[in-house]
Structures are given as C-alpha cells and as structure tokens.
Amino acid sequence: MPLSPAAHADLAALLGDRLVTSAADRDLHGRNETHFPHLPPDAVAYPETTAEVAGLMAVCARHGVPVQGWGAGTSLEGHAIAAQGGVTVDFTRMARLIEVRPEDMVARVQPGITREALNTELRATGLFFPVDPGANASLGGMASTRASGTTAVRYGTMRDNVLGLEVVLADGRVIRTGTAARKSSAGYDLTALFVGAEGTLGLITELTLRLHGQPEAVSAAVCAFPAMAPAVEAVIATIQSGIPMARIEFVDAATVAAFNARDKAGMPEQPHLLVEFHGSPAAVAEQAERFGDIVAEAGGADFRWAAKPEERAALWRMRHNAYYACLALRPGATAWVTDVCVPISRLAEAVEETRAEIAASGIPGPILGHVGDGNFHAILLVAPGNADEAATAKRLAAGMAERALRLGGTVTGEHGIGMGKLDYMEREHGAGWDVMEQIKRALDPAGPMNPGKMVRGPR
Amino acid sequence: MPLSPAAHADLAALLGDRLVTSAADRDLHGRNETHFPHLPPDAVAYPETTAEVAGLMAVCARHGVPVQGWGAGTSLEGHAIAAQGGVTVDFTRMARLIEVRPEDMVARVQPGITREALNTELRATGLFFPVDPGANASLGGMASTRASGTTAVRYGTMRDNVLGLEVVLADGRVIRTGTAARKSSAGYDLTALFVGAEGTLGLITELTLRLHGQPEAVSAAVCAFPAMAPAVEAVIATIQSGIPMARIEFVDAATVAAFNARDKAGMPEQPHLLVEFHGSPAAVAEQAERFGDIVAEAGGADFRWAAKPEERAALWRMRHNAYYACLALRPGATAWVTDVCVPISRLAEAVEETRAEIAASGIPGPILGHVGDGNFHAILLVAPGNADEAATAKRLAAGMAERALRLGGTVTGEHGIGMGKLDYMEREHGAGWDVMEQIKRALDPAGPMNPGKMVRGPR
Numbered sequence: 001m002p003l004s005p006a007a008h009a010d011l012a013a014l015l016g017d018r019l020v021t022s023a024a025d026r027d028l029h030g031r032n033e034t035h036f037p038h039l040p041p042d043a044v045a046y047p048e049t050t051a052e053v054a055g056l057m058a059v060c061a062r063h064g065v066p067v068q069g070w071g072a073g074t075s076l077e078g079h080a081i082a083a084q085g086g087v088t089v090d091f092t093r094m095a096r097l098i099e100v101r102p103e104d105m106v107a108r109v110q111p112g113i114t115r116e117a118l119n120t121e122l123r124a125t126g127l128f129f130p131v132d133p134g135a136n137a138s139l140g141g142m143a144s145t146r147a148s149g150t151t152a153v154r155y156g157t158m159r160d161n162v163l164g165l166e167v168v169l170a171d172g173r174v175i176r177t178g179t180a181a182r183k184s185s186a187g188y189d190l191t192a193l194f195v196g197a198e199g200t201l202g203l204i205t206e207l208t209l210r211l212h213g214q215p216e217a218v219s220a221a222v223c224a225f226p227a228m229a230p231a232v233e234a235v236i237a238t239i240q241s242g243i244p245m246a247r248i249e250f251v252d253a254a255t256v257a258a259f260n261a262r263d264k265a266g267m268p269e270q271p272h273l274l275v276e277f278h279g280s281p282a283a284v285a286e287q288a289e290r291f292g293d294i295v296a297e298a299g300g301a302d303f304r305w306a307a308k309p310e311e312r313a314a315l316w317r318m319r320h321n322a323y324y325a326c327l328a329l330r331p332g333a334t335a336w337v338t339d340v341c342v343p344i345s346r347l348a349e350a351v352e353e354t355r356a357e358i359a360a361s362g363i364p365g366p367i368l369g370h371v372g373d374g375n376f377h378a379i380l381l382v383a384p385g386n387a388d389e390a391a392t393a394k395r396l397a398a399g400m401a402e403r404a405l406r407l408g409g410t411v412t413g414e415h416g417i418g419m420g421k422l423d424y425m426e427r428e429h430g431a432g433w434d435v436m437e438q439i440k441r442a443l444d445p446a447g448p449m450n451p452g453k454m455v456r457g458p459r
Numbered sequence: 460m461p462l463s464p465a466a467h468a469d470l471a472a473l474l475g476d477r478l479v480t481s482a483a484d485r486d487l488h489g490r491n492e493t494h495f496p497h498l499p500p501d502a503v504a505y506p507e508t509t510a511e512v513a514g515l516m517a518v519c520a521r522h523g524v525p526v527q528g529w530g531a532g533t534s535l536e537g538h539a540i541a542a543q544g545g546v547t548v549d550f551t552r553m554a555r556l557i558e559v560r561p562e563d564m565v566a567r568v569q570p571g572i573t574r575e576a577l578n579t580e581l582r583a584t585g586l587f588f589p590v591d592p593g594a595n596a597s598l599g600g601m602a603s604t605r606a607s608g609t610t611a612v613r614y615g616t617m618r619d620n621v622l623g624l625e626v627v628l629a630d631g632r633v634i635r636t637g638t639a640a641r642k643s644s645a646g647y648d649l650t651a652l653f654v655g656a657e658g659t660l661g662l663i664t665e666l667t668l669r670l671h672g673q674p675e676a677v678s679a680a681v682c683a684f685p686a687m688a689p690a691v692e693a694v695i696a697t698i699q700s701g702i703p704m705a706r707i708e709f710v711d712a713a714t715v716a717a718f719n720a721r722d723k724a725g726m727p728e729q730p731h732l733l734v735e736f737h738g739s740p741a742a743v744a745e746q747a748e749r750f751g752d753i754v755a756e757a758g759g760a761d762f763r764w765a766a767k768p769e770e771r772a773a774l775w776r777m778r779h780n781a782y783y784a785c786l787a788l789r790p791g792a793t794a795w796v797t798d799v800c801v802p803i804s805r806l807a808e809a810v811e812e813t814r815a816e817i818a819a820s821g822i823p824g825p826i827l828g829h830v831g832d833g834n835f836h837a838i839l840l841v842a843p844g845n846a847d848e849a850a851t852a853k854r855l856a857a858g859m860a861e862r863a864l865r866l867g868g869t870v871t872g873e874h875g876i877g878m879g880k881l882d883y884m885e886r887e888h889g890a891g892w893d894v895m896e897q898i899k900r901a902l903d904p905a906g907p908m909n910p911g912k913m914v915r916g917p918r
Contacts, residue, residue, distance in 0.1 A: 183616050
C-alpha cells in the first residue's frame with residue numbers, strides 16, 4: 001500500500017526535502033547484501049534529530065504506515081528492507097559522536113555513526129569500541145541486530161557493550177534506558193530488550209557505549225592445520241585453557257583459496273586459524289607461547305606472525321572481506337550467508353557435518369567463523385537465476401539451523417532473524433516466542449514497527 | 460486477605476504437607492535482613508519440581524492469590540517478603556546442581572542452590588561461578604535481583620553470567636530462554652528481561668550459568684590510605700589503566716574499626732582497599748606490580764599480602780561479614796543498608812559527599828563498596844525503636860539516591876528495588892517506567908506476581 005496523500009503531506013511538513021520518494025532512493029533502500037527480494041519502501045526519511053524521529057513515528061502511527069530503520073544497509077538477513085512498504089528511516093544524518101568521557105570509558109553516539117568512523121574519532125583518546133562484525137556497520141544497526149564478530153570472544157557482543165539507549169517508541173514517546181554507571185539493578189533491563197529487537201519495538205536514536213583501553217601490545221598470527229577437526233579441537237582447548245584470546249577465527253580451505261585468489265595471500269590451501277592477542281607486552285608473549293603449545297599439540301604448523309600494525313591491518317582486512325573474496329570464487333553468484341552458534345563442545349561435530357553436507361550438495365560453500373564463541377558461517381554460492389541451486393542453498397541453511405538446535409545451540413549467533421529465520425523462532429523458543437509476541441503487542445499494538453520481522457503478523 | 464478455603468484446598472491437593480501455614484513458617488518468611496516491616500505470607504509452598512511450580516501458579520492465578528519467590532532470604536531491600544500476603548514459594552527443595560558441562564563451561568542448576576553450595580560442588584571440575592554478593596544467596600534470588608558483588612569488576616554481574624532460564628509465568632506456562640551457546644541474535648533477550656525482574660514477571664525454576672576457569676594463580680592484598688579521596692583516586696586510575704582486577708573493594712575507617720572489633724584485624728583505622736588478582740603466575744605478578752605503582756603514587760601504604768589460600772579466605776570472609784561487623788558496632792541496632800552506583804569519574808565526589816552527610820547526621824554509617832564498578836554502600840545504624848534516627852537514615856538513603864541520579868548513575872547498583880526504592884523508579888526511568896508497567900501488564904495482567912514491587916500497583 002503506497003503512502004496515502006495525507007500521510008505524505010504530514011511527513012513532508014515535518015521533514016521538508018528530507019522526505020524522499022525518488023525511485024533511486026527507494027530502490028537503494030529496498031536492496032540487501034544477500035539473496036532476499038528487492039523490497040523498496042514508499043518513502044525514505046532523513047531525520048536530523050530525535051524530535052524529528054518522534055514526530056515521524058507519531059505521524060506514521062496515526063496513518064498506520066510501516067516504519068523500518070536503516071543504518072549502513074550491511075545486514076545479512078534483510079532486516080532493513082521494507083517487507084510491507086512504508087517509510088524507511090535512514091540515519092545517515094544522525095551519525096555524530098556526541099560525547100566521549102574518557103575517565104568513564106563511555107561514549108554517546110547517534111545511531112548512524114559507523115564503527116570505523118567511531119574508532120577513527122576515538123583514536124587519540126587511547127580507547128576503542130571493540131565490537132567488530134567485519135562490515136562497516138552503523139552502531140544503531142549493530143545494536144538492533146545484537147551484532148558481535150571477531151572480537152566478541154574477548155570483549156563481548158553488543159549486548160555487553162551497550163550501557164544505555166535513547167529509543168523512540170511506536171507511539172512517538174521517547175525513553176532513555178540505562179545510565180553511564182557500569183551496572184544497575186533498578187528495574188527491567190530495557191536496554192537488553194531493545195538490543196537485538198531489530199527495530200520491531202522502537203527506533204534507537206542514541207547509544208551509550210562501553211569503551212575499552214587500546215591494548216598496550218597486540219600480536220596476531222595465522223597457522224595452518226592438516227584438516228578441519230584438529231583446528232576446531234585447538235580452538236576448544238584454547239578457550240578451555242582460559243587464554244584471553246582477543247580474536248580466534250577459523251577459515252576453511254575454500255576460504256583460504258578465496259584469499260589466495262583475491263588477496264594473493266600465498267597461504268597453503270588448508271584450514272587455518274587467525275588469532276590476535278591483546279595485553280601488556282609480557283602478557284601477549286605469554287599468551288602467544290601458551291597458544292603455540294596448544295597448536296603444536298593439535299598438529300598445527302606454518303605459524304606466520306603479524307607483529308607490525310600494517311601487517312595486522314592487512315590480515316584483518318582480508319578476513320573482513322572474506323565474504324567478497326568468497327563471492328569472487330563464483331562471479332555473479334548470489335550468496336546465501338547463514339550463521340549458527342552451538343555450545344563449544346559440539347562445535348567440531350557441527351562444522352564437520354555442515355562441511356560434509358555442503359560437499360555433497362555440489363554448490364560451493366566456504367565455512368568460516370568466530371569459533372571461540374561456537375559461532376560459524378557458511379557462504380553458499382548460488383549461480384544467478386538457478387532455482388535448483390537456490391533450493392539447495394535453502395536446504396543447506398535449514399540443515400545448519402536444525403543441527404544447531406539439535407546440538408543445544410541457536411539458529412543465529414550474530415546475524416539475527418530478519419527476513420531469513422522467522423520460521424525457526426517457534427522451534428527455538430517454543431512458548432517463549434508467544435511471550436515475545438505479547439511484548440511486541442504491548443509496545444507496538446498497531447504493529448507498524450518493522451512489520452514482517454521477529455514475531456508473527458497480526459492475527 | 461487470607462488464603463480462601465478453596466485456594467488452600469487446591470494448593471494442598473497439589474503439594475500435600477509441602478503447603479505449610481504454621482505461624483512459625485509464615486513468620487520466618489515474613490522477615491527480612493534490614494529495616495522493612497514484618498510481612499508474612501498466608502502460606503509457604505515447598506515445590507520439588509517445575510511442574511509443581513506451574514501447577515501452583517495456575518491455582519494462584521485462578522484464585523487471585525499473590526505469589527512471591529524465596530531463595531535464601533538474604534535480600535537487602537525486602538524483595539521476598541509478602542507485601543500483600545498470599546503464597547511464598549520457598550525453593551529450598553529445588554536446590555540441585557542438575558548438570559555440569561565442563562567442556563562448555565556451563566552448569567544447569569535449580570534456583571534454590573546457594574552460591575557456596577554450587578562452588579563446593581564445582582571444586583573438582585577446575586571451574587567456578589564467580590558472582591559473589593557476599594551473602595550465601597540462592598542462585599534464583601541472585602538472578603532475580605541482578606546481583607553482583609566483589610568480583611563483578613572482572614567477571615560481570617548475573618546479567619553477564621546467566622545464559623538461559625526456565626521460567627514459570629503468571630498463568631502457569633513454562634518457557635525456556637537462551638541456550639547453552641555463548642551468544643545468540645535470535646529474538647528478544649528474554650533471559651535479560653527475567654534477570655533483575657525480582658519475580659514480578661515469573662518464577663525462575665532453572666538457570667543455565669556461565670562458569671569460569673579457576674585461576675591458576677591468585678594473590679590478594681590490603682593497603683591503607685591516609686584519606687578516602689586518594690583511595691578512590693587509586694581505584695579510578697587502576698580501572699583506567701586496564702589492569703584486570705579480580706576484586707577491588709573500598710572500606711572506610713569506620714568499617715575497618717568494625718573489622719578490628721569483631722575480627723581482631725589489627726588494621727590501622729584508615730580507609731583501605733582490598734584487592735585480588737587472578738591469572739597465570741606471571742600475569743598476577745605483573746598486575747600486582749602495576750597496581751603497587753598506582754597505590755604508591757596515590758599515597759597508599761602498609762601493603763599486606765595474603766598469598767596463602769587460608770589468608771585469602773580469612774580476608775574475604777571478613778569482607779563478606781562486614782555487614783555483621785558493622786551491626787556489632789551498635790548492638791541491637793537496625794540497619795538501613797543502601798547502595799548506589801555512579802560513573803567512575805564521579806565516584807570520589809559521590810563517596811565524599813555521602814561521607815560528609817552521614818558525619819553531620821549523628822548516626823553511625825560505615826561506607827564500603829565494589830568501587831571498581833562505581834558501586835558503594837552505606838550501612839546506617841539506627842538505635843532500636845528510635846523514630847528520629849530512622850527518619851534520619853531514610854533521609855540519608857534518599858540523599859544518596861538523589862546524588863547518584865544527579866551524577867548520572869543509578870539508585871541501585873546491585874541490591875535492587877524491592878520494598879525500598881520504588882519511589883525512585885519514575886525519577887530514574889521517566890517514561891521508561893511506563894514501558895516496564897506495559898510489560899508487566901502484558902505478562903502478568905492480573906498482577907499476582909510479587910505485587911507491590913517494581914511497578915505501580917493496579918490503577
């Protein structure tokens with residue numbers, strides 16, 4: 001249903017030429033990074049203040065117009081596309097670092113700021129924001145999807161690093177959750193409720209973030225393994241030994257092939273671990289030595305150290321661009337990117353079974369992931385327009401999700417539900433999904449907040 | 460309103476002689492650790508299974524009977540007393556360690572198990588559960604109040620260490636939240652919603668807990684400071700330096716006097732820090748050296764190390780019994796125990812102003828706390844039956860809460876709202892408190908779950 005003339009007029013009165021209905025802009029905001037259909041909104045709004053977001057929500061509530069937030073568009077499960085049209089709220093004009101309080105190790109930011117922009121601004125303070133999903137995502141989007149990434153094994157996810165939020169609710173009310181204190185026992189944890197809610201309960205207009213000290217010393221390395229199982233076993237042993245890894249990433253032989261092809265990495269085409277250590281110089285040296293012992297025990301070899309900042313930057317740039325490197329393995333392909341997270345004791349089993357199922361399917365599907373958390377991804381590459389292969393990818397992704405549930409894990413460790421995993425919510429949560437729906441109905445009774453995501457539609 | 464004969468009959472049919480209405484048992488469950496009135500329930504239930512809890516909730520919902528949970532009764536804000544009578548559910552018969560999965564570093568427990576019992580059972584596994592509020596509280600109670608304590612600075616609070624829950628809702632439905640995986644982006648964070656909800660949304664019947672490796676090396680120390688300000692400044696410098704303190708506790712001169720009187724501690728009656736380091740032997744030595752430098756810079760002295768396990772046990776036993784030591788400073792006194800948490804940059808100011816206000820009031824009030832988190836307590840000692848002093852204590856506690864809000868903090872870092880801090884909920888949360896009420900009404904529309912706590916009563 002397109003925007004009614006009355007709704008359009010009210011929104012234009014509020015936002016002027018920052019309410020855009022051009023085909024180009026709507027088209028851009030209907031796109032997604034992976035395989036979901038093109039679902040453009042009827043209009044794109046570019047608010048500059050919380051008051052404008054609140055005004056916009058009040059108008060949309062009055063006219064029954066769907067509303068979804070948009071940060072950097074890097075979501076992998078189609079969270080931000082307009083499943084039922086309406087208005088997409090693009091936060092690129094609310095992208096400021098509002099305040100850094102170095103002595104409290106907190107920053108207040110607007111939702112549109114990206115993690116790279118934030119860390120660039122923080123550089124001189126000696127602090128950084130650690131959560132790193134790879135993509136240069138917006139902080140509002142990262143909070144909304146409960147993002148994590150390569151450093152979560154040490155620093156936690158968005159759940160752990162958002163201290164407070166300002167949120168515009170479905171009826172236009174503005175609330176603040178949390179404080180700049182490190183902890184609180186005062187009331188329901190509303191911060192945690194909105195982190196991961198994927199914009200279905202409100203729009204985040206400000207975040208108070210927990211910062212961390214830039215590590216005094218950093219060291220990174222890659223090491224090769226003869227097969228997948230010993231690499232995963234080395235990860236499990238490392239986590240259980242309590243070495244405070246800053247990053248511990250697994251890539252399979254297919255991913256390494258993609259690195260070699262795109263980045264001329266010159267790595268042996270075997271499974272690898274990519275690791276990083278943070279701490280004092282003595283602590284980093286001790287951690288590296290203990291990790292080296294575990295790797296040697298597991299049959300790993302060919303350690304290559306990246307001690308210089310530029311070598312480390314190149315290493316993690318390569319890892320962060322793994323998705324694009326894998327896409328380039330099959331030019332023109334559409335990717336089905338899916339993630340699951342399992343208890344660490346079941347990780348080897350989960351990865352091996354997934355590997356075998358992908359190998360038997362006949363479509364390319366590199367596996368990689370944040371294995372220190374038990375979290376891994378498959379990038380399933382489907383030839384353009386090939387419906388059979390798309391069905392195969394869908395079946396493989398379903399197999400991964402079902403396996404994760406069978407092994408006591410979750411259907412998504414960090415990508416979220418979005419358009420892709422709604423079908424698993426009841427399987428994972430049972431009656432808990434009904435509770436989520438009760439909360440949704442309490443806070444968004446008319447249902448305009450990112451409809452079609454997270455909970456059942458109106459019944 | 461006492462239990463109706465019909466409600467009593469239904470509950471007795473379910474629980475037999477594990478539904479108790481004796482005066483002694485009701486009396487015990489109407490008591491609290493501090494200054495709140497004696498508010499006994501009409502009956503005490505001792506369920507042995509989740510199914511019994513679900514059945515009990517269904518009966519109470521049908522008859523409109525209030526229900527509150529009871530763990531170890533160690534709450535400091537009267538959470539578990541029966542504000543409106545009804546049934547208190549005592550979990551002492553649901554106190555088992557159900558399962559330890561050492562390879563996943565998780566344990567599943569029933570809510571009635573205490574933290575000391577849990578850690579005793581875990582000892583042989585090389586793992587431990589770190590959250591340590593001092594009292595030998597039950598894990599269900601600790602989750603319900605979002606407890607933390609001395610080790611939160613390193614290991615986090617209950618928010619960070621509960622991976623999943625089984626919860627019986629107000630209508631008797633049973634849900635499971637979370638998984639044994641370390642993280643998830645699948646849906647609203649119901650685990651975080653029930654942690655800290657103080658039993659107002661449901662009763663926790665099982666917890667999946669995150670365990671940590673017992674540190675290879677541990678070292679602890681006390682050191683004295685000439686005044687409060689340099690001690691607090693040393694804490695701030697330590698946190699900002701990134702030293703991964705396992706514990707960093709402040710006690711003022713009055714608390715030290717209590718230690719000397721009760722525990723023959725032989726400490727100089729000055730402000731002290733009590734600290735602990737966890738890690739490899741080399742890491743602990745390095746941390747201790749860096750901390751020593753900061754203390755020397757701040758004018759601290761008289762370092763006393765407790766390297767042996769029995770010395771450390773004595774040190775932390777003394778700290779954990781600080782409440783009783785302070786009570787003994789004024790035999791027969793009633794304690795008003797209150798806690799606040801502020802951004803670490805405002806900690807010195809918050810503690811100093813509180814100190815001055817207590818000193819001017821004429822009643823004893825030792826100050827101590829988990830200052831690495833910005834969290835501190837006052838133990839205000841009121842002569843028995845002295846209404847003037849009680850009014851003074853109330854005013855001092857109010858002053859602390861208002862100061863915490865003014866400084867950007869929270870009215871409670873870890874004790875919770877309970878009977879004591881309902882009046883501050885609107886001040887701290889504004890419209891966010893209305894959102895909490897919307898959630899409460901969605902999940903407990905008739906309001907029998909721990910009524911009189913956390914949100915406004917029915918309007």
